[in-house]
Amino acid sequence: MKYDLVIIGAGPAGMCAAIQAASNGARVALVDENPVPGGKLRGQVYKEPKSDWWIGEKIVRSMESKIKQLGVTCFLEREVWGIYPKWKVMLNNGEQLESDFVLIATGAAEKAIPIPGWTTPGVMAIGAAQVLANIQRVKPGNRVAIIGIDALSLTIAYDLKMAGVNVVGIYLPPLNAFSLEKSNPLKMIAYLSSLSHLAPNPMLKLLGKLGQIESVQKLGVNYYPPFGMKVWGIPLHLRKAVVEIIGNEAVEEIVVAAVDQNGQLGRKQEKRIPVDCACISGGLYPLVELANAAGCESVYIEELGGHIPLYNEELETTQSGIFVAGNSTGIEGAKVAMAQGELVGTVISIRLGFVEGGPELIKKAKEKVNLERENAVIKFHPGLENGRAKLERLSRIRE
Amino acid sequence: MIICRCEEVLLRDIITSIENGAETLKAIKMETRAGMGICQGRTCRVLLEQAIAPYTDITIQETNNIMYKNPVRPISLANLSRSGKDSSQ
Numbered sequence: 143m144k145y146d147l148v149i150i151g152a153g154p155a156g157m158c159a160a161i162q163a164a165s166n167g168a169r170v171a172l173v174d175e176n177p178v179p180g181g182k183l184r185g186q187v188y189k190e191p192k193s194d195w196w197i198g199e200k201i202v203r204s205m206e207s208k209i210k211q212l213g214v215t216c217f218l219e220r221e222v223w224g225i226y227p228k229w230k231v232m233l234n235n236g237e238q239l240e241s242d243f244v245l246i247a248t249g250a251a252e253k254a255i256p257i258p259g260w261t262t263p264g265v266m267a268i269g270a271a272q273v274l275a276n277i278q279r280v281k282p283g284n285r286v287a288i289i290g291i292d293a294l295s296l297t298i299a300y301d302l303k304m305a306g307v308n309v310v311g312i313y314l315p316p317l318n319a320f321s322l323e324k325s326n327p328l329k330m331i332a333y334l335s336s337l338s339h340l341a342p343n344p345m346l347k348l349l350g351k352l353g354q355i356e357s358v359q360k361l362g363v364n365y366y367p368p369f370g371m372k373v374w375g376i377p378l379h380l381r382k383a384v385v386e387i388i389g390n391e392a393v394e395e396i397v398v399a400a401v402d403q404n405g406q407l408g409r410k411q412e413k414r415i416p417v418d419c420a421c422i423s424g425g426l427y428p429l430v431e432l433a434n435a436a437g438c439e440s441v442y443i444e445e446l447g448g449h450i451p452l453y454n455e456e457l458e459t460t461q462s463g464i465f466v467a468g469n470s471t472g473i474e475g476a477k478v479a480m481a482q483g484e485l486v487g488t489v490i491s492i493r494l495g496f497v498e499g500g501p502e503l504i505k506k507a508k509e510k511v512n513l514e515r516e517n518a519v520i521k522f523h524p525g526l527e528n529g530r531a532k533l534e535r536l537s538r539i540r541e
Numbered sequence: 542m543i544i545c546r547c548e549e550v551l552l553r554d555i556i557t558s559i560e561n562g563a564e565t566l567k568a569i570k571m572e573t574r575a576g577m578g579i580c581q582g583r584t585c586r587v588l589l590e591q592a593i594a595p596y597t598d599i600t601i602q603e604t605n606n607i608m609y610k611n612p613v614r615p616i617s618l619a620n621l622s623r624s625g626k627d628s629s630q
Contacts, residue, residue, distance in 0.1 A: 224611030234616045236623030253587050256552070261543050320591050427587055434609040448587070 144240045145171045145215070147490050148231045150222050150432065151247035153181025155468025155479035155486075157205045159245050162487025164212035166496040171239050172209065173217040173231070179206055181249055182269070183476050185276040187301070191519060198476070199277075225436040229463055243463050243490045246433050247483065250447065250469035253424035255290060255315045255324065259387030260422060268423035272298045275305040283419025287396050288312040289384045290321075290423030291330050293337060293520045298421070299376050310417055311370060311377040313384045313398060315424075317405040324424070325405040327380045336524040385412065387420050396420055426473045426522065433470070437461055441536050445529025446472030447522075454537050455508065456489045457482060465490070472529065473522045474515065481511040544592065545585040547578020552592065559596045566593060579615060 147163050149156045152174035164170045172179070180202035188196050209216065221234040225246075231239040252267040254260065264283065268290070271282040275298075285308050288295050299309050314330065315321040323329045370377030379398075383405070386397040399412045426447055433451040434440055438459035441452050451459045451466050458465050465486045468479035485507040492500040523529065542552045550573045558572045566589055569575060575589055576582035582589075612621070 221614040221616075223614040223616045226611075232611075232624055234614055234620060236620040238624060251583055254584055256542050256544060256588060258542050261546050319595065320588055322591075431581075431583075431609040431613040435611050435613055 143171070143215075143238075145169050146241065146494055147171070147243045147245065147487075148229070148239045148241040149173065149245045149247060150231065151181065151245075151249055151468070151470075152176075152179035152216070152218075153247060153249050153468055153479065154183045154201075154476040155249075155470075155483040156181075156245065156247035157202070157209065158480040158483030159247065159467060159487040159490075160214045160483075161205060161208050161212065162484045163491050164209070164214050166487070166491035168491055168494055168496060170212075170214045171217060171231075171241070172214050173220050173222055173233065173239070175219065175221045177219050179209070179216065179218070182273075185272045185301075186476060187276060188297070188519075222432060225432055225464070229436075243465065243493070245465045245467060245483075245486050245490075246451075246459075246470055247466070247468045247479075248429040248432060248470050250426040250428050250473055253427055255321050255422050255424040256318070257289065257316060257384060257387060257422070259389070259393075262387055262389045262393050263391065264389065264393030264418060265387055265420045265422065268295045268298050268421045269426075271419070271421045272301060275302055275307070279305075281305060281307050282421070283393075283417065284308060285310050285417045286419040286421060287384065287415065287417045288421045288423065289315050289396075290324055290425075291378070291380070292324070292333070292423055292425060293522055294426070295421070295423035297520075298423075300374060303374060303376060309376045310415060311379050311382075313379045313382050313396075314401065314405065315422070316383045316385045316399075316407070317401070320424070325383060325401070327401065327403050327405060330380055333524065337520070383407070384420070388414070393418055393420055426469065428470050428472060430470065433459055433461075433464065433466060436464060438464060439540070441533065443472070443529045443532050445523045445525035446533065450533070452533075452537060452540060454541065455534075456504065457486050458489070460540065472526075472533070474526070475518050475520060475522075477514040478511060478518060481507070481514045485511055544588050545573075545575035545578065545582075547580050547584075548574040548576075550575040550585075555589065555592050556596075559593060564597050566590065569593065581613065581615075 146168035148171045150173050152172050160170045160172045183198040184202050186198035224232045229244045252269050274280045274282045287310050315325050317325040370379040382398050383401050384396045385399045388395045395414045397412050400408045400410045428447050428450050438451040438461045440449050442449050453459050467482035467486045488503050488507045491497045544552050554573050558569050563569045
């Protein structure tokens with residue numbers, strides 16, 4: 143089948159691009175591996191700093207009905223296994239979608255932090271716990287330990303608490319080749335201080351304030367209470383690492399050990415804590431496999447999550463006609479993803495000749511992306527601006 | 542400690558492979574089968590990049606030289622053989 147635009151990934155970026163292009167008159171195909179569209183946006187629920195609640199599920203539902211109205215063809219529960227010139231999008235049921243324009247909006251995957259016992263049933267990535275609790279409405283466990291401190295894990299700790307889960311504590315991962323900064327108490331205090339005061343839940347807000355004062359940063363680590371500091375009833379441990387996860391058929395216990403301010407294990411005795419679920423948060427990285435296999439050049443920018451396809455201001459990759467939006471462009475929030483989706487939808491509609499007044503529309507769409515970026519409540523990486531500047535430089539050199 | 546869950550490759554298998562002369566992700570993959578399972582490295586690829594970094598001159602920046610190849614997702618041979626045949630509408 144031939145389409146004007148094939149979109150891979152029906153998350154916030156993909157859905158917005160579909161709506162934008164289809165409302166301009168484009169024939170759009172939207173592919174997703176899940177049985178329903180929405181991606182991770184469906185799991186997001188938080189109070190906006192200055193306005194109402196942001197309820198992902200509700201936003202998804204309204205976008206879904208627009209997509210139906212506009213006649214976008216949805217291919218759900220279909221995986222894309224390859225993109226061939228120029229361009230053929232291959233689905234795992236043998237179908238093939240043809241288009242001059244392809245948008246890769248495949249989002250991100252979670253980085254693991256291996257700890258002895260991390261493959262025991264009941265250990266999961268933190269994002270899986272959020273999907274279970276907020277989307278499937280299933281408790282991932284009754285006594286849950288969280289390993290890894292970052293904006294995502296703190297937000298989900300709060301979500302789990304709200305869902306009635308006993309979150310026994312948030313701990314550091316042990317110092318090893320995979321945990322790096324995440325095992326370092328001093329680095330983590332500095333990180334907490336970088337979390338915006340606009341952070342969308344009371345836990346992040348409180349922590350952000352705490353870390354802001356430099357003297358507290360140092361004192362906080364040296365005199366950090368051995369029982370942790372309770373935030374919203376959840377003990378946050380900045381001087382304790384989970385060194386092992388124990389269980390035969392399923393998780394039974396975590397082994398916790400005290401660490402010094404650089405994350406080195408002390409001589410003190412280890413303690414075993416009974417849990418039935420452990421969530422590991424190692425951060426997110428953009429899923430680039432389709433872009434890479436299609437021949438798009440990629441660059442490594444740590445602040446954006448790792449390897450990403452090189453793209454220009456209009457979000458087009460080095461393969462003409464292949465675009466990216468959302469977390470495939472670097473790890474940021476849903477609102478940035480949505481604005482990026484609109485930008486791509488606009489750019490492609492103009493190239494297809496469906497709308498006039500191109501430069502002005504594109505300028506507006508770009509401004510919206512920047513505005514959402516400035517107003518973002520959470521910056522996943524403190525060096526995001528730096529990373530974006532690097533990317534823009536590399537993109538200019540390429541052109 | 543397991544690094545590649547799909548193929549059950551341990552960290553010490555990877556370190557042994559590096560000590561025996563494997564210098565690239567590809568060499569480690571060929572020797573240990575890490576990254577060759579059902580998820581095709583979606584979990585362990587990032588870990589392998591981190592594991593190899595202290596032992597070799599390859600920086601993580603350069604590891605993207607190892608290309609991804611289609612199919613990037615599992616597909617049955619039956620469906621693969623049908624691919625493209627129903628597009629002649």
